[in-house]
Structure formats: structure tokens, C-alpha cells
Amino acid sequence: MKPVSLIDVASYQPPDQVGREYFEQYSRPDDPLLRNPMFRAPEFRRYASREQTGADLIEQAAHALAERHGTGVLRDVDVLITYNALPDVPFLGSGAEVARRLGAQPESIVDLHNGHCVVFPHMLDLARKVLQEQGARTALLCVSQNAGKIFTQPGVRTSAHASVPGDGAAVALVAASDESPILATKVQHHPEFAPDVNITLADGRLYWEPGTAEMDVGFDNTKAQNVIERGTKIVPEVVREVLGRIEHDVADVDLLITNQPNRLLLRNWSRDLGIDPAKHFDTFDSYGNLFGAGVPVSLDHALRADRIAPGSLVVLAGFAGAGEMSACAAIRWQGGN
Structure with missing residues (x-):
């Protein structure tokens, strides 16, 4: 291929x-x-x-x-x-x-x-x-x-x-x-979790209707705990699946970059995968949760910091929303023939 x-x-x-x-x-x-x-x-x-x-x-x-x-x-x-x-x-x-x-x-x-x-x-x-x-x-x-x-x-x-x-x-x-081949990718959908992502407005209006209430993301402690539990589980799962496809394991990963919703999930992923936190690069304290931009922004900063040597196995992964999607890509940085 x-x-x-x-x-x-x-x-x-x-x-x-x-x-x-x-x-x-x-x-x-x-x-x-x-x-x-x-x-x-x-x-x-x-x-x-x-x-x-x-x-x-x-x-x-x-x-x-x-x-x-x-x-x-x-x-x-x-x-x-x-x-x-x-x-x-x-x-x-x-x-x-x-x-x-x-x-x-x-x-x-x-x-x-x-x-x-x-x-x-x-x-x-x-x-x-x-x-x-x-x-x-x-x-x-x-x-x-x-x-x-x-x-x-x-x-x-x-x-x-x-x-x-x-x-x-x-x-x-x-x-x-x-030049830097994408070795394998995986996108996994979990549609059963989609209802846990919603927009709230204090006056009860729909976001497109006229009014003065401010649009916000709906959160409570129960939803937050559900997101933590799901995210902790589904990201390591998709990482291991992609590594299995290329016949590698976590010990072979030179750098892991995930989305960065908070310090708790960053810690949980390192622990679950058994990867040295020093190999799990993020920009959370500088830029916070960048949502979809978190992975590529952190990848750019890892390259600027010379954290990725030629031939490195780089794994990019994360989850979306309340856990309705997880995804991973494995790349051999400047590892082409």
C-alpha cells in the first residue's frame, strides 16, 4: 500500500x-x-x-x-x-x-x-x-x-x-x-455517550433563539466523573490497538502526545499505559485545554524542543467530547527509507 x-x-x-x-x-x-x-x-x-x-x-x-x-x-x-x-x-x-x-x-x-x-x-x-x-x-x-x-x-x-x-x-x-510514514490509524466511535455533551442557557432558550443568557457547556459532577472514567479507559485502549497493528508495544513508544483536557487524565493515561511521564509531552500549563488543537500544537512544540529524534515512534491519541470518539495514529518520524 x-x-x-x-x-x-x-x-x-x-x-x-x-x-x-x-x-x-x-x-x-x-x-x-x-x-x-x-x-x-x-x-x-x-x-x-x-x-x-x-x-x-x-x-x-x-x-x-x-x-x-x-x-x-x-x-x-x-x-x-x-x-x-x-x-x-x-x-x-x-x-x-x-x-x-x-x-x-x-x-x-x-x-x-x-x-x-x-x-x-x-x-x-x-x-x-x-x-x-x-x-x-x-x-x-x-x-x-x-x-x-x-x-x-x-x-x-x-x-x-x-x-x-x-x-x-x-x-x-x-x-x-x-519520509515520516503514518504507520497505522484507528478511529473508534462510542455514540452511546453522545447525549452527555450539551449546551446550556440559563433562560432555557435554544442557542439560536433571541435572548441575553450566555451560552455555556453543561457540566455537573456526575457528568464530569463519567468523562474521567471513560476517557481513562478508551484512550489507552485505542493506543494499544494501534500499537498491536504495527507489532509494537508501549515500551517502543518514544513520544506520546494526547489531547490535554486536564492534568488528571494526562496522569491517568501515563499510568494506565505504563509509559514514563517524561515521554508523554503536553503544553497544558502554557495553553490549557486546546480541544482539537491540543495534539498538533503540542507536536509542533515537541519538535521545536528537539524532543523527537529521527526514527522516533510517535503516537498521537485522545478522545472527544464525553467519550463519543477516540482515535490514535502512529508515526515513524523521519523514518522513511
């Missing part, structure tokens, strides 16, 4: 850095989630400005990739796959707008909206299949998390869960090549 490689990744973080103390000044001592370990705040997070769209963040990340590979590489991509956590326009993804800004005319534009926190391994799975089966040569994967502004609304920022998310974006170039 034709090899497909993850060639490079680049990320962008908005300049507005917000420390933990911002939320501490608004916290409510009667908040039932205040001591829930799922919502222990990171040291810092970055926020996009009110005016910055998901396409804006993606464009900034793409500039860094263009500096290394030239604008022609981005302009000539055959497949463009995008994910935007907070759609810039209702009904539409960001794909067409991103293509316009890059001057690209891809044969296929795919806007994903079901990958959420694990969208990047999901994208790698899709891009690998498309490039292998349809004969396309290159794909550009674009992920934007610009929903942080939801959690700074006056009524929402008083809740413990509001202090965890941050904003950022990443883009990755994938090509039909054996």
Missing part, C-alpha cells in the same frame, strides 16, 4: 496570555465543580481576540509552514481538511475561506465537525485513506480552537470549568511519501 507521511506541522497561539488569577477573582465558593479534579486550572492560557476568527488563526499557523516549505506547497495541495471549534459562519466550515486565503484550489475540501478534541488523529486517518485510495498527492490539515471567548463571558467565567480552555491553531502537511 502506498505510504503516506506527516511531513511537518506548525502552530499559532494568540498573544493574549491570561493567568490563573483572572479566574480566581471571579470564582464562587459555592460552585459544586470548584474542587473537581477535572477542572483544576492550568497556569496560563491564550485567548483569541473578539474579532479573530477560526480562519484567522489557521492563516497565522499556515504562515509558519509556508516559511519552511514555500507558499507553493500550500497553494498546490490536493486535499484540504479543516476543523473549527467555533464556526465563523453558521452552517459553514472554514475550508473554503482558508483555501481562498492560501490561494489554493484543492480537488477536495472537507470540513470535519465531529472530531472535536481528537480531530487531528481523525484527520490523519482520513487523509491517509484519501491519499492512498484516490491518488491525491498532498493534504493540508487545519485545526482551530477559538472558543475560549465563550468561557470569559461574565456569567460563565465564575464557573470552575471556565478556567481550563485556551485558544490556538495548527496546520499540518501530509503527503504521499515515506
